[in-house]
Amino acid sequence: MKIKSLLTALVAASIAFSPMAFAKEKTYRWRLAETWGPNFPVFGDASKNMAKMVEEMSGGRLQIRIDSANKHKSALGIFDFVRTGQYQMGHSASYYWKGKDINTMFFTTLPFGMTTPEQYAWFYHGGGMELMKETYSKYGILSYPGGNTGNQMGGWFRKEINTLEDLKGLKMRIPGFAGEVLAKLGAKPTNIPSAELYTALERNTIDALEWVGPSLDLRMGFHKIAPYYYTGWHEPATELQFMVNEKAFNSLPEDLQHILTVAMKTAAYDMYTQSTHESSENLATLQKEYPNVKIRSFPPEVMNAIKAENDKLLEEFAAADPLTKKILESIHSYGDKARQWTNFSDRAYLDNFDSK
Amino acid sequence: MKIKSLLTALVAASIAFSPMAFAKEKTYRWRLAETWGPNFPVFGDASKNMAKMVEEMSGGRLQIRIDSANKHKSALGIFDFVRTGQYQMGHSASYYWKGKDINTMFFTTLPFGMTTPEQYAWFYHGGGMELMKETYSKYGILSYPGGNTGNQMGGWFRKEINTLEDLKGLKMRIPGFAGEVLAKLGAKPTNIPSAELYTALERNTIDALEWVGPSLDLRMGFHKIAPYYYTGWHEPATELQFMVNEKAFNSLPEDLQHILTVAMKTAAYDMYTQSTHESSENLATLQKEYPNVKIRSFPPEVMNAIKAENDKLLEEFAAADPLTKKILESIHSYGDKARQWTNFSDRAYLDNFDSK
Numbered sequence: 001m002k003i004k005s006l007l008t009a010l011v012a013a014s015i016a017f018s019p020m021a022f023a024k025e026k027t028y029r030w031r032l033a034e035t036w037g038p039n040f041p042v043f044g045d046a047s048k049n050m051a052k053m054v055e056e057m058s059g060g061r062l063q064i065r066i067d068s069a070n071k072h073k074s075a076l077g078i079f080d081f082v083r084t085g086q087y088q089m090g091h092s093a094s095y096y097w098k099g100k101d102i103n104t105m106f107f108t109t110l111p112f113g114m115t116t117p118e119q120y121a122w123f124y125h126g127g128g129m130e131l132m133k134e135t136y137s138k139y140g141i142l143s144y145p146g147g148n149t150g151n152q153m154g155g156w157f158r159k160e161i162n163t164l165e166d167l168k169g170l171k172m173r174i175p176g177f178a179g180e181v182l183a184k185l186g187a188k189p190t191n192i193p194s195a196e197l198y199t200a201l202e203r204n205t206i207d208a209l210e211w212v213g214p215s216l217d218l219r220m221g222f223h224k225i226a227p228y229y230y231t232g233w234h235e236p237a238t239e240l241q242f243m244v245n246e247k248a249f250n251s252l253p254e255d256l257q258h259i260l261t262v263a264m265k266t267a268a269y270d271m272y273t274q275s276t277h278e279s280s281e282n283l284a285t286l287q288k289e290y291p292n293v294k295i296r297s298f299p300p301e302v303m304n305a306i307k308a309e310n311d312k313l314l315e316e317f318a319a320a321d322p323l324t325k326k327i328l329e330s331i332h333s334y335g336d337k338a339r340q341w342t343n344f345s346d347r348a349y350l351d352n353f354d355s356k
Numbered sequence: 357m358k359i360k361s362l363l364t365a366l367v368a369a370s371i372a373f374s375p376m377a378f379a380k381e382k383t384y385r386w387r388l389a390e391t392w393g394p395n396f397p398v399f400g401d402a403s404k405n406m407a408k409m410v411e412e413m414s415g416g417r418l419q420i421r422i423d424s425a426n427k428h429k430s431a432l433g434i435f436d437f438v439r440t441g442q443y444q445m446g447h448s449a450s451y452y453w454k455g456k457d458i459n460t461m462f463f464t465t466l467p468f469g470m471t472t473p474e475q476y477a478w479f480y481h482g483g484g485m486e487l488m489k490e491t492y493s494k495y496g497i498l499s500y501p502g503g504n505t506g507n508q509m510g511g512w513f514r515k516e517i518n519t520l521e522d523l524k525g526l527k528m529r530i531p532g533f534a535g536e537v538l539a540k541l542g543a544k545p546t547n548i549p550s551a552e553l554y555t556a557l558e559r560n561t562i563d564a565l566e567w568v569g570p571s572l573d574l575r576m577g578f579h580k581i582a583p584y585y586y587t588g589w590h591e592p593a594t595e596l597q598f599m600v601n602e603k604a605f606n607s608l609p610e611d612l613q614h615i616l617t618v619a620m621k622t623a624a625y626d627m628y629t630q631s632t633h634e635s636s637e638n639l640a641t642l643q644k645e646y647p648n649v650k651i652r653s654f655p656p657e658v659m660n661a662i663k664a665e666n667d668k669l670l671e672e673f674a675a676a677d678p679l680t681k682k683i684l685e686s687i688h689s690y691g692d693k694a695r696q697w698t699n700f701s702d703r704a705y706l707d708n709f710d711s712k
Contacts, residue, residue, distance in 0.1 A: 345507035
């Protein structure tokens, strides 16, 4: 073989293997902005879990650096960070964007809405993902489930709620749509940064507050100053949100797109599992170490009045926007069907074979 | 540059990029044997979903061919296929191996045991995965959750069950541990291949049978010949199983190991979501098209007697084997804690805000 041929062959071999190899070996370095502070439990674990899976499955070809709120200084700026491409990804919650677009509100949870397994069935088999895509596509954002807290507790109250009268003038930290509902019944909903919550409750600046549930409430210390812990109604299946800038997503090779999509989905499911665990552990600790804390449910009179206001407000939203109407109809018709199954399966099982 | 140097440089460059590239480009062709027939709904979707995710995320480097029972002719031979390495993977259910090793039985579901979200929390945060590893490591098999059916229904009955007397002599297709429990109360449990079930029920060869739930029962047609559909007690959270031959797993590059592990986990979670969906849809169809089907729960007298026999049998198992004792203690202590949380969250929510 002539030297020239040998050279040509070597170059050819090198080219034959290289383009693929080079493309595959290229490292993508992405940044994710999250609403939470650093080391925020459970929520922050979900984004870390996602980034770790991506790094491991891609053999390091896609690396996602997480910036917490202390770094980017804008807990509620995540939507714009991802829309503009300043960050390729975000981890937050869709209902935070209701001021920008009312329809984002329906992809987190709704008062009196679906439970977590019901809602995942709606997302992946009942049209939920398609409706979320329709809502977010105009912003160049891809939105995905980002981790579920499970059923959130109704909150910590310094006084018992026995009648509708007890809601009148009640100063409660309860942001968002649920707060709007309570306001219709005379409560004074307010939002207070998490760092100031304990003091506000202790000094009677507020009479009650809702946070998450045992998984996150215990370390806040509310049980030391509020004896009543109410069961939930307003956030039966709070789903966090991963956001990806659409152009950035499209720039990834196909295998990395699949890796990222699966990692987000798994991290979301995993957070529901972790929430179930942390809530179980922390509820046991609470009951053991603080036996005086009383777990209560609102009486039917109160619940029914809240539900009536909730339904009225949703009807107003639906009348104002065709996409809202479409989303709410989907949620209600799917939710009713799924609830029938829940009633005959887990609910019947729990009612038949286990006493409270 | 001398030609020799040029050649050396080219070869060096080729070597510098190639080993990684060659290793990464190697295609692994694996085979998975599943207990189910081809196109078996929901269960078969879980193995297909897993294989598809692996192929897409690995860019085709790991390909898993699925052999259904019609191909390998041994629905309950999966454990041995994977143990011997005849197949690298299997998709089945752990409780099928209780004849080989009693401890495999506890990683699927237990009568009166945990619900699906509770059980996932046990697997991933409560020691379940570690105990499953301890049980399977002696066989060179890695075992993972393989998809959850959700709460299974108690079965189809031609006559109503009102007292313990009604169980005496009752011929029921109910295999495995739940059948052993019913036998203690005078029932005649039996196992019958799925293809013969409808005829056996129609011709009174059996008086009752359990299958899965609306997700899979509807296409079997039992609602046409048995008017009573009982709620569940014996399989509250049936988790299928992925098995991997340990040596085959260790032969994979690290990134493919991660891809496979995440794909199995996601496919398992996804099947729970799909089961919720299919059950909801099919229950709605059943109630609309067959309004005469009556959904019942066993009366407390019957349930309590069944539970007492169940607990007695489990105690006997625990006394016979230290690992059984360890597994059952873990299940019971974790399950009690998780149930407290379920009671104050989803159960309170369903009881307060939704009528059956």
